[in-house]
Structure formats: structure tokens, C-alpha cells
Amino acid sequence: xxxxxxxxxxxxxxxxxxxxxxxxxxxxxxxxxxxxxxxxxxxxxxxxxxxxxxxxxxxxxxxxxxxxxxxxxxxxxxxxxxxxxxxxxxxxxxxxxxxxxxxxxxxxxxxxxxxxxxxxxxxxxxxxxxxxxxxxxxxxxxxxxxxxxxxxxxxxxxxxxxxxxxxxxxxxxxxxxxxxxxxxxxxxxxxxxxxxxxxxxxxxxxxxxxxxxxxxxxxxxxxxxxxxxxxxxxxxxxxxxxxxxxxxxxxxxxxxxxxxxxxxxxxxxxxxxxxxxxxxxxxxxxxxxxxxxxxxxxxxxxxxxxxxxxxxxxxxxxxxxxxxxxxxxxxxxxxxxxxxxxxxxxxxxxxxxxxxxxxxxxxxxxxxxxxxxxxxxxxxxxxxxxxxxxxxxxxxxxxxxxxxxxxxxxxxxxxxxxxxxxxxxxxxxxxxxxxxxxxxxxxxxxxxxxxxxx
Numbered sequence: 001x002x003x004x005x006x007x008x009x010x011x012x013x014x015x016x017x018x019x020x021x022x023x024x025x026x027x028x029x030x031x032x033x034x035x036x037x038x039x040x041x042x043x044x045x046x047x048x049x050x051x052x053x054x055x056x057x058x059x060x061x062x063x064x065x066x067x068x069x070x071x072x073x074x075x076x077x078x079x080x081x082x083x084x085x086x087x088x089x090x091x092x093x094x095x096x097x098x099x100x101x102x103x104x105x106x107x108x109x110x111x112x113x114x115x116x117x118x119x120x121x122x123x124x125x126x127x128x129x130x131x132x133x134x135x136x137x138x139x140x141x142x143x144x145x146x147x148x149x150x151x152x153x154x155x156x157x158x159x160x161x162x163x164x165x166x167x168x169x170x171x172x173x174x175x176x177x178x179x180x181x182x183x184x185x186x187x188x189x190x191x192x193x194x195x196x197x198x199x200x201x202x203x204x205x206x207x208x209x210x211x212x213x214x215x216x217x218x219x220x221x222x223x224x225x226x227x228x229x230x231x232x233x234x235x236x237x238x239x240x241x242x243x244x245x246x247x248x249x250x251x252x253x254x255x256x257x258x259x260x261x262x263x264x265x266x267x268x269x270x271x272x273x274x275x276x277x278x279x280x281x282x283x284x285x286x287x288x289x290x291x292x293x294x295x296x297x298x299x300x301x302x303x304x305x306x307x308x309x310x311x312x313x314x315x316x317x318x319x320x321x322x323x324x325x326x327x328x329x330x331x332x333x334x335x336x337x338x339x340x341x342x343x344x345x346x347x348x349x350x351x352x353x354x355x356x357x358x359x360x361x362x363x364x365x366x367x368x369x370x371x372x373x374x375x376x377x378x379x380x381x382x383x384x385x386x387x388x389x390x391x392x393x394x395x396x397x398x399x400x401x402x403x404x405x406x407x408x409x410x411x412x413x414x415x416x417x418x419x420x421x422x423x424x425x426x427x428x429x430x431x432x433x434x435x436x437x438x439x440x441x442x443x444x445x446x447x448x449x450x451x452x453x454x
Contacts, residue, residue: 001030004403005071007056007086008078009033009041011176012100012126014387016077016396017044017051020403024050027404034067044387058082069093073407075399083107087121094119096406100126100395103416111416120411124418125402127358127394128157131379131432132246133418134398134425135439136362139377140236141422143366151242151372152365152448156213156223158249159391162355162382163218169316171251173348175356175383175391182341183269184248190225193233193244195448201225207259211247213361215378221359223247224255235420243448249359257316260305261340264288269337276334282325284339297323320347356383358390360439365446372446377439397435401428 004020006013020031033041034056045051056063058078068074068089073096076086080101087107090097096119103123114121124130132155140150159175161167174181190201201209210222229246238244250258261267265288273279273287282297289300301307301323307314320343321327329342350356360379365372383389402419405411411424419425432438 001028001050002072002407003070004029004031004073004075004407005067006031006033006075006077007035007058007067008076009035009038010077011389012392012395013041013077014044014389014392014396016075016392016400017041018388019397019400021045021048021051023404024048027407029407032067032071058085065089065093068095071095073403074098075403077399080104083123090121091117091119097121098125098399098403098406099123100130100399102129103418108416115415118414120406120414121416122402122406122411122419122424123416125398126396127159127391127398128360130398130419131394131429131437132157132360132362133420134429135360135377135379136364137236137420138422138425138429139362139364139375139441140238143364143368143375146368148366148368148373149240150238150364150366152244152363152374152446153236153238153241154211154243154245154247154363156211156221156247156249156359156361158221158223158359160249160251160357160359161350162357162390165351165354165356166251168347169312169319170254170257170348172254173350173354173356174345175350175358175389178341178345178348179337182267182337182344185224185227186267186269188227190227190229192225192229192246193241196242198230204262207255207262210255211245212252213249215359215361215380218359218380220252221249221361222252222255223249223361235418243365249361253313253316257313260307260313260317263305266336266340269335272333272335273339276339277328277330277332279328279339280325281321281327281329281343282323284329284336284343285322288336320344350386350389352386354386356389356391357381358394362439365448374444374446375441376444377441379437379439381435381437393435394437397432397437398428401431 031051034054036057038053038055041053074090076083076099083099084106087097161173185203185206192199206224210224213221224247226246229244233244286297289304329339331338358381362377364375381390
């Protein structure tokens with residue numbers, strides 16, 4: 001039997017594991033799933049004959065090297081910072097590697113050695129990054145094949161709650177790592193290109209510079225800029241493009257309210273709050289507000305953020321129970337971001353039967369035969385429940401499909417890479433359609449830049 005090693009079995013792996021086990025007999029494969037905790041994964045594998053589970057610590061060098069040496073191909077679903085440990089072992093033992101994470105500088109530095117050994121290190125093969133790359137390059141290359149010249153590319157993705165389970169005023173529930181949501185946008189200025197002009201949005205302004213989008217059947221959304229849109233200019237071969245913008249989608253109104261957390265400093269993850277384990281929710285909020293011997297925390301909060309009492313955004317904060325003096329996060333040595341995450345998880349965690357939703361929206365502007373054209377492509381897919389989520393589907397299935405394609409030598413081009421070549425994206429996108437992950441394209445008038453984000 002051929003052995004596939006999956007390192008890490010978090011929330012994004014439910015469909016990955018299901019797909020590979022479903023194919024295990026036909027493909028003559030056995031899965032080994034290694035993680036520091038196994039309760040979660042054992043529930044999903046249900047004693048399947050073609051799977052083994054191993055308790056595993058990424059820092060146990062001897063066990064890690066042994067597992068990788070004995071496998072035929074490795075999937076790393078660990079946090080991105082740990083991929084490099086796995087990658088170096090894969091290089092040493094001549095094993096192909098698949099991850100859904102962005103390519104780090106450390107990983108990119110292995111490219112020459114990986115290529116020389118004829119290995120495939122496929123990265124950014126989840127949803128965003130992943131399906132966004134593949135779906136974008138498919139259309140961009142089709143435009144080029146007709147002689148068209150790309151002049152605009154905008155791409156947006158959002159992980160949201162499905163409309164039928166949208167039960168809070170924020171129109172949002174966590175569908176991936178809550179910590180990543182809370183600290184989203186930090187650590188760098190958002191950079192993009194707008195009508196041949198470089199634009200920059202610092203973190204403290206990020207959630208007030210939004211673009212509005214409409215998806216037929218699902219209504220209106222807003223989007224804020226991703227950290228660095230420019231890094232994909234050369235990757236996509238868009239060196240002469242006028243507009244290049246990548247963003248994250250939310251329901252309209254989310255960003256304005258979230259910006260208030262940012263302005264107060266509640267999303268800061270750089271320092272520890274004193275006596276954090278004893279802070280009530282109310283104490284936590286009050287810690288970021290001016291002292292007043294007479295005004296309540298609620299009044300100070302509204303005054304500081306210029307919120308009228310009848311403003312709809314005020315109800316969003318009341319819904320979170322932010323001003324409750326009896327609730328505590330009970331977190332020792334916690335940062336503001338960690339305490340805020342705890343508060344939000346009590347309100348935004350998917351219920352057992354809740355469905356989530358992935359939405360993706362691409363805009364392609366191009367010139368052909370002296371005329372300007374625009375194609376809008378949208379994709380919406382829903383999950384089944386709290387475990388088999390749309391997030392897990394759109395991350396795990398591309399990883400799984402790519403793994404079998406590499407194992408079966410259908411993808412052979414070596415190197416540290418992304419899924420931007422036809423060899424990779426064509427078969428994967430075609431198979432994803434079987435799982436209701438497909439794009440709807442529409443020709444629309446070319447609109448050029450959107451003044452709302454200038």
C-alpha cells in the first residue's frame with residue numbers, strides 16, 4: 001500500500017480525511033494521521049481499516065523524521081510557522097509535500113534544492129490561497145489566449161455564516177481560527193494598485209476603507225483590503241496591470257463596528273494585561289476608556305466612539321454582553337486580543353447544525369480589439385454542519401485532490417510552487433465542480449476603478 005502522512009488534524013481537515021479514505025481502496029492508500037491530540041480525529045475516522053492515528057509532537061525530531069521517512073507523500077496541516085521543519089525533512093528523505101499555507105521566505109529558499117531532487121512542494125492549495133489562485137489563472141490565461149491584455153484584477157474571499165443560520169447582528173460566526181480573525185490585518189500596511197497608482201492603508205484605517213459587492217441571490221457584501229496585494233503581480237504575470245486589489249469579504253456593517261475594537265486597542269496582541277484573569281467583561285472594556293467619576297462604562301464607550309444611543313451599531317456591542325460585570329474570561333497573562341477572542345467565541349461559534357458559507361468574487365478587466373471588457377466570476381458554497389464546513393471543504397478538497405495527483409504523477413513539475421499552472425488547476429477545478437465548488441461568470445460593462453476605495 002501507498003502511505004500518505006497527514007500531520008495536523010484541525011478543523012480544516014474533515015473533508016480532506018473523508019476524501020482520501022473514500023478513495024483509499026481504489027487508490028491503494030493508507031492514511032497515517034499524526035497530531036498532538038487525537039480525540040477529534042478519531043471521531044471522524046470511525047475505525048476505518050485504512051487509517052492509523054499517532055500522537056505526535058512536531059518538536060520530537062526523532063519521531064517526526066521517522067514518520068516522514070516511512071511515508072510516500074506528506075500533507076502538513078500544521079500552523080504555517082511549523083511547515084519549514086516538515087519541509088526540511090521531506091527534502092532530506094526525498095518526499096513530496098503539500099500545504100495549504102502561504103509560501104514563507106524560508107520555504108521559498110529551498111526551491112533550488114527541491115527542484116534539483118525532482119520533488120513537488122505544493123503550497124497555497126486551500127481556498128484563499130488556493131481556489132482563488134486556480135480560478136483566477138484559469139480566466140486570466142483564457143483572456144490571454146484570445147489576445148486580451150489584463151488591465152484590472154480584483155479578488156475577494158469571505159468565510160461567513162450561511163443565511164439560514166445568520167442569527168446575530170454582526171452577521172458573522174467563526175468558520176476558521178478565531179485568533180486569525182481577531183488579529184486580521186495587523187503587522188503590516190495593506191498595499192494595492194489602483195489605476196496605476198500605489199495605494200496604502202495602515203491598520204488603523206483598514207476597516208473604514210471598504211468596497212461594496214453584490215452577489216446574485218445572496219445580497220450585498222463589503223470588503224476590506226488584504227495585507228499585500230502587490231506580491232501576486234509578478235506571480236500572476238500582471239506586471240503591466242493598472243489595478244490589482246485583493247480583499248476579505250464580510251456582510252455590510254461588520255467593518256464599521258469592528259473598527260471600533262481596533263480604535264480602542266482591543267485587538268492588540270503585543271502586550272499582556274495586568275491581572276487579566278480577574279477582569280470582568282466590563283472591566284476589560286473600561287480599561288480602554290478614560291476615567292470618569294460619574295459616567296458609566298456604556299456612556300464612556302459611546303462617547304469615545306461617537307455612537308448615538310439609537311445607532312444600529314450600538315446594539316451589536318450590547319449583543320456581545322460586553323458590559324457584563326459578572327462574566328470573566330479567566331485568562332492568565334492574556335493580551336487584549338486573547339480576551340476579545342474569548343468574548344467573541346461565546347457569541348460567534350457555529351452551533352452543531354449551523355452551516356457556514358464561502359463566498360469568492362473575481363473581477364477581470366481587459367482590453368481586446370481596442371475595446372474594454374469585464375468578467376465577474378462568483379462562487380458560493382455551503383457547509384453541512386459544524387464539522388463538515390464549507391471552510392473545511394474548500395481547504396481540504398483541493399489539498400486532497402492535489403495529493404493524489406502528485407502521488408499518481410499527474411503533477412510532476414518540481415519545485416516550491418503554487419497552483420497557478422494549467423497542469424495543476426485544470427483537473428483540480430474540474431473535480432471540485434463535483435462538490436458544488438464552481439464559478440458563475442458574467443460579462444459586465446467595464447467599470448474601472450471603484451472610487452469607494454480610493
